[in-house]
Amino acid sequence: MTGGVLGEAYERFSRTGPEWGEDQLTNHGPMAVEVLVRRGRSDRVDGWVQQYLERLDELPRSTGEITVGDWNAAIGDGQRVADWVVYFTHELQERPWREVLAIWWERLLPGIVAGTTHGVIRVGHVVRALLAGAENPAILGELAHGLAFWAARSRPVPDPGPPAGLLFPRAALQALPRVPMQRGRVADRFDQLPHLPQWASAVVGLAPAATPDQVPARLSELVDAATLGYLSYGHGQPVILIHTATAPNAVLHSLPALPRDLWAPSLAAIWTTTAAIFSAYAPPDAAPRSILPAAPEGPDALAEVLDRAIAHTDEHVIKFTDTAAEVYTRTGDPDALTAALRATQLIS
Incomplete structure (x- = not known):
């Protein structure tokens, strides 16, 4: 796995929201580029990302802090996706990514249909990259975004x-x-x-x-x-x-x-x-x-x-x-x- 190319792509997507447009269509960019890189098409990533970015919206602004004491109240609140990004970014800086994933996978599992399953799909793609050895701040940042989308759109x-x-x-x-x-x-x-x-x-x-x-x-x-x-x-x-x-x-x-x-x-x-x-x-x-x-x-x-x-x-x-x-x-x-x-x- 070419962590450099993938990390650069993830960094470009980190400023975008998980959904875009009036219909709240899902941002598939990070998932697709993981496929391109893993399938040996790294040379196609830059052009594909540039074209895809044109349709996306910016990441919404944070509305408040999520803490270890009140996170349950924010589950399924689509307005707090940016708050969740901040929360998971901090968690992944403080703990190994596998530990964070295990804790939150269990908590989020009842709402796995989040975003018509795009939450778990986005997480699955970046976990695949991490398991392949592509671990750097940008890759961990993408895991934070994936978990945040899953948490914000969680529904049973x-x-x-x-x-x-x-x-x-x-x-x-x-x-x-x-x-x-x-x-x-x-x-x-x-x-x-x-x-x-x-x-x-x-x-x-x-x-x-x-x-x-x-x-x-x-x-x-x-x-x-x-x-x-x-x-x-x-x-x-x-x-x-x-x-x-x-x-x-x-x-x-x-x-x-x-x-x-x-x-x-x-x-x-x-x-x-x-x-x-x-x-x-x-x-x-x-x-x-x-x-x-x-x-x-x-x-x-x-x-x-x-x-x-x-x-x-x-x-x-x-x-x-x-x-x-x-x-x-x-x-x-x-x-x-x-x-x-x-x-x-x-x-x-």
Whole structure:
């Protein structure tokens, strides 16, 4: 990992807010540049960052101090994101980053859907960089920003309970019902979930990980299933459904930095969140295979798909293609590459 290039990019993004525009769209810049650097495209970072910065808003001003005695009152308060940045910056100066991450991962886990999962995704990307050895003040600063966004936008998901069934992730996703009104904001859709027949039993139906050692495999299976599922259902909401794969992948990459007793709760939380997004946005009808793109073949297929994503320049496409590339490397399934191309096709 080229810490210099990544650190410089993070420094440029540190003056921007986690959201931008009237619609409060998420700032994906720090996540996408981590992919560019890790995938050996450091030469593309400067130009990509310069173009992306033009759309962003400045980091809001601080409104007050968050302390160890009153932090709980600031959880989920989107107006206090700058206060959270100050808080986490101080914490990361005083303690090792793994210690801060472990403490706050547990506290923030109930609100993992924060920013439609962008909070945990942003944290996952910078943790991946830290685990690769790219530790400097700018990298730690990005961790502060990621945790701050997660804390400020923290919100719960209807939770029927931890996995206790027999279904593996691919079958568990297929078993999920859909909300009757697939329109409106995330909150409007999620509010329908507790009243949806079979919602609770379908979520609980995932096979649990019997031991912490089984959690990485179960998360990998969930990432694989969601990536391949995008082929069939991504047309329902091409951007948001990407997060059914990238969010659990962020948790998967964060596990090595977390205490093992947090692994199973992390699996349960991200599965429930993934299921909620899928039920709220995935259409009931799958796309016919005949309209799907054809994946390239041969030894250069993966590199070609990555090149197409970077040429596309969209931040969602870049992040999803990174996840799809990992699925392809892990499974050898060419449909993972097809899913990445489907994203480039669906997202303008």
